[in-house]
Amino acid sequence: xxxxxxxxxxxxxxxxxxxxxxxxxxxxxxxxxxxxxxxxxxxxxxxxxxxxxxxxxxxxxxxxxxxxxxxxxxxxxxxxxxxxxxxxxxxxxxxxxxxxxxxxxxxxxxxxxxxxxxxxxxxxxxxxxxxxxxxxxxxxxxxxxxxxxxxxxxxxxxxxxxxxxxxxxxxxxxxxxxxxxxxxxxxxxxxxxxxxxxxxxxxxxxxxxxxxxxxxxxxxxxxxxxxxxxxxxxxxxxxxxxxxxxxxxxxxxxxxxxxxxxxxxxxxxxxxxxxxxxxxxxxxxxxxxxxxxxxxxxxxxxxxxxxxxxxxxxxxxxxxxxxxxxxxxxxxxxxxxxxxxxxxxxxxxxxxxxxxxxxxxxxxxxxxxxxxxxxxxxxxxxxxxxxxxxxxxxxxxxxxxxxxxxxxxxxxxxxxxxxxxxxxxxxxxxxxxxxxxxxxxxxxxxxxxxxxxxxx
Amino acid sequence: xxxxxxxxxxxxxxxxxxxxxxxxxxxxxxxxxxxxxxxxxxxxxxxxxxxxxxxxxxxxxxxxxxxxxxxxxxxxxxxxxxxxxxxxxxxxxxxxxxxxxxxxxxxxxxxxxxxxxxxxxxxxxxxxxxxxxxxxxxxxxxxxxxxxxxxxxxxxxxxxxxxxxxxxxxxxxxxxxxxxxxxxxxxxxxxxxxxxxxxxxxxxxxx
Ligand code: SF4
Numbered sequence: 001x002x003x004x005x006x007x008x009x010x011x012x013x014x015x016x017x018x019x020x021x022x023x024x025x026x027x028x029x030x031x032x033x034x035x036x037x038x039x040x041x042x043x044x045x046x047x048x049x050x051x052x053x054x055x056x057x058x059x060x061x062x063x064x065x066x067x068x069x070x071x072x073x074x075x076x077x078x079x080x081x082x083x084x085x086x087x088x089x090x091x092x093x094x095x096x097x098x099x100x101x102x103x104x105x106x107x108x109x110x111x112x113x114x115x116x117x118x119x120x121x122x123x124x125x126x127x128x129x130x131x132x133x134x135x136x137x138x139x140x141x142x143x144x145x146x147x148x149x150x151x152x153x154x155x156x157x158x159x160x161x162x163x164x165x166x167x168x169x170x171x172x173x174x175x176x177x178x179x180x181x182x183x184x185x186x187x188x189x190x191x192x193x194x195x196x197x198x199x200x201x202x203x204x205x206x207x208x209x210x211x212x213x214x215x216x217x218x219x220x221x222x223x224x225x226x227x228x229x230x231x232x233x234x235x236x237x238x239x240x241x242x243x244x245x246x247x248x249x250x251x252x253x254x255x256x257x258x259x260x261x262x263x264x265x266x267x268x269x270x271x272x273x274x275x276x277x278x279x280x281x282x283x284x285x286x287x288x289x290x291x292x293x294x295x296x297x298x299x300x301x302x303x304x305x306x307x308x309x310x311x312x313x314x315x316x317x318x319x320x321x322x323x324x325x326x327x328x329x330x331x332x333x334x335x336x337x338x339x340x341x342x343x344x345x346x347x348x349x350x351x352x353x354x355x356x357x358x359x360x361x362x363x364x365x366x367x368x369x370x371x372x373x374x375x376x377x378x379x380x381x382x383x384x385x386x387x388x389x390x391x392x393x394x395x396x397x398x399x400x401x402x403x404x405x406x407x408x409x410x411x412x413x414x415x416x417x418x419x420x421x422x423x424x425x426x427x428x429x430x431x432x433x434x435x436x437x438x439x440x441x442x443x444x445x446x447x448x449x450x451x452x453x454x455x456x
Numbered sequence: 457x458x459x460x461x462x463x464x465x466x467x468x469x470x471x472x473x474x475x476x477x478x479x480x481x482x483x484x485x486x487x488x489x490x491x492x493x494x495x496x497x498x499x500x501x502x503x504x505x506x507x508x509x510x511x512x513x514x515x516x517x518x519x520x521x522x523x524x525x526x527x528x529x530x531x532x533x534x535x536x537x538x539x540x541x542x543x544x545x546x547x548x549x550x551x552x553x554x555x556x557x558x559x560x561x562x563x564x565x566x567x568x569x570x571x572x573x574x575x576x577x578x579x580x581x582x583x584x585x586x587x588x589x590x591x592x593x594x595x596x597x598x599x600x601x602x603x604x605x606x607x608x609x610x611x612x613x614x615x616x617x618x619x620x621x622x623x624x625x626x627x628x629x630x631x632x633x634x635x636x637x638x639x640x641x642x643x644x645x646x647x648x649x650x651x652x653x654x655x656x657x658x659x660x661x662x663x
Contacts, residue, residue, distance in 0.1 A: 049638050051549055055607055059502065155585070159601030162503040163609065166602040168549060174603040175557050259467055266463055266472035273469060366551035388467065395548075396639065401467045 020421050026428025031418040032269050045400045050391045051169050058163040065163045066099035067380030075387040076169035078374030080367035087360035088171025093237045094352040100345040101191050102150030103381045104338050109143045146194040149187050156180050171364030178359055188349045195346040199339040220415045221246050221329050223294035224303045227379045232306035236379040242304040256375040274411045285411050296383025296408040298337035303327035313344035331416050334444040369395025380405040416441040497522050502609040526613050529576035529606050532584040534561035534594040546636040547571045555603050567605045574605035577626040578619040582610050620644040
């Protein structure tokens with residue numbers, strides 16, 4: 001038996017290695033994605049005042065601190081039993097939309113995109129954002145500029161772009177002034193223009209070249225989990241959870257009912273747990289007959305939602321569905337779905353900025369500690385993020401349970417890697433390009449393992 | 457204990473053995489990075505300020521050393537201080553600070569003096585950005601700009617300082633009772649777990 005180790009997996013967030021075991025004839029016997037870190041937020045948050053958690057949980061991740069911040073603030077709202085004033089909610093949503101644009105740009109162009117734009121076989125020395133910038137200087141410049149715009153916008157709205165502090169129990173700490181709104185509007189317009197460009201660019205120059213790879217690498221069949229508003233429209237900040245089976249039928253539930261629908265399985269070779277759909281029977285990652293496995297993140301959200309509320313993104317969604325159907329199973333299409341969401345968030349940010357309520361000073365209600373449980377949930381860029389807290393009568397935390405976007409995708413990532421390795425490695429023959437395509441199957445999920453093992 | 461919580465005492469997980477195949481085990485405690493590899497330049501902050509990254513890289517390229525001046529976040533904070541608290545008890549961040557967002561920052565009273573625990577006095581300066589509109593060009597620490605008190609993410613002002621002790625005296629000096637701080641030990645030490653500071657206590661403090 002031969003063992004191939006890919007370590008570390010690059011252009012993902014967090015730390016992992018891939019182990020591929022070949023049998024005596026050189027074919028793939030088994031594969032493992034070993035997540036090698038474990039962090040402990042669920043333990044060390046116990047005893048802390050619950051209102052401090054939105055400021056502690058952000059440290060789970062420097063890439064998506066906003067998602068943890070907002071999920072934590074929402075769990076706080078629930079613990080204290082309050083509903084934020086409308087302006088407070090809208091400011092949170094605005095931050096969410098802007099943070100999303102920044103992140104989807106990051107992932108498409110810095111992390112996954114390099115494989116497509118430069119080609120999966122390109123030498124690793126150019127298969128990165130610097131390579132993209134050298135080959136397409138104009139695109140490179142716009143990418144960097146638009147990410148920077150996102151960061152600047154968050155700085156204006158919240159003071160602190162990374163590890164933010166402004167979503168508080170009961171609302172949002174800092175109102176938005178008219179002067180700030182005026183400053184933000186042209187920035188938001190520029191980001192929207194870039195989002196339009198990005199999807200057009202990808203549809204013309206990137207995806208057509210790899211249609212064949214799209215159809216074969218990492219393809220598996222699973223269910224999907226995402227958040228929708230009451231009427232089934234895509235919602236990234238608030239709504240109900242919709243868990244869809246591979247055949248397109250679904251069940252829906254409120255955040256605090258998640259424990260009845262989702263369980264977490266443990267395997268001995270990774271610190272990362274495997275969430276699964278409890279209601280679908282026993283958990284199995286068998287490629288032929290998987291059970292209980294569902295995916296999250298962009299592909300999943302665009303599968304479970306019935307429509308998108310903004311016009312440009314809705315038009316893109318229709319075109320995408322016409323091409324690929326619903327639910328879409330092709331793993332590498334995460335990247336296409338990601339660009340549709342980029343467009344949605346860019347449109348959404350402008351809508352929110354034009355909402356007269358956004359500059360209201362009524363952004364927050366005071367709260368009083370009590371013993372309670374509160375579940376807060378948002379769609380993080382990498383999937384459904386659940387924060388579940390319990391407190392004593394002084395508002396000190398007694399229990400924490402977290403399920404994070406990437407964690408949901410643990411089983412699918414492992415299955416996609418196995419599928420990709422089995423398809424690509426035959427009779428002991430493999431090279432850099434092939435091993436990189438195995439890594440591409442991981443990258444499509446945009447996994448954030450430091451998040452996922454946060455608490456685990 | 458962490459393994460217990462994660463793999464055996466979690467709401468959503470059927471109890472299981474701790475994973476160990478082909479995986480590195482946890483370390484015995486939190487290590488500061490300079491306990492493991494030699495460090496040439498320290499850039500503080502969680503996260504840091506991009507301006508500092510530029511300054512540090514420039515210094516490196518020019519072969520110069522890079523050091524942060526020993527100033528506190530308060531030294532860069534535009535809020536009005538009167539050297540004594542407005543009175544009352546130390547408050548948690550459960551309601552809004554008093555701050556008129558449209559007025560100049562100097563019209564707002566220091567959050568600590570309003571009674572909200574702020575780690576500005578014991579935290580290294582460097583996070584603040586220059587303001588355009590509101591503050592007429594003053595520098596404003598990031599969290600203060602978000603109308604929230606500082607939590608010390610730039611670390612202590614001097615290497616090896618003890619922010620907890622220093623903060624307790626800062627609190628007393630403006631006439632507040634440091635004992636009222638909820639979850640004092642964790643709150644005042646949030647960003648300094650390395651160098652063997654974060655280790656199991658002989659007995660859990662009753663907060
Ligand atoms: S608000 Fe905080 S940082 Fe500003 S002066 Fe007061 S204690 Fe210092």
